[in-house]
Amino acid sequence: MTGWNNEWQEAVSRVTAAFERLSVPVRRNLETLATQMAAHKEGMQQLVSGVDAAAHCAGCGGACCVKGKYHFSAVDLLVYLATDKPLFAPRFDNGLCPFLGEPECLIPAGYRPFNCITFNCDLIEDQLAREDVSRFYRMEQELVARYAAIRGLFPARSMDGPLL
Known part of the structure; x- marks a missing residue:
């Protein structure tokens, strides 16, 4: 587990250093984009909360979270x-997703990785009204654009992919 902790710390240090080198105008732009992204993800989470997604996840033990790793x-x-x-402090010792705490995700909804916030299992999606499913997938496409806008503030490909 020490290896993962070291990789995590190195990756966090690398991205933090790039963030700290930003000019004030670019940093302000990033702050705006980041605030908008967090609100957008919270909106996506609220949409599925309308069909009590948390209860469905608890019912199956969050199987998708147990299998998902390193999407941050x-x-x-x-x-x-x-x-x-x-x-947050990842839990590399749990044998599961390092962002899975007890009893839920260590990451607030507005800050969760793309895969985590955009995945709906059939149990959840089948409960959503057709127009809400369509709205959710439109929001997913908007989220793709938000990620691209933030990556675009940095040198090409320097902020692509998972942190680990």
């Missing part, structure tokens, strides 16, 4: 940094 990206970290949100 450089952009996700930049959103934490730009909004001055305290960063």
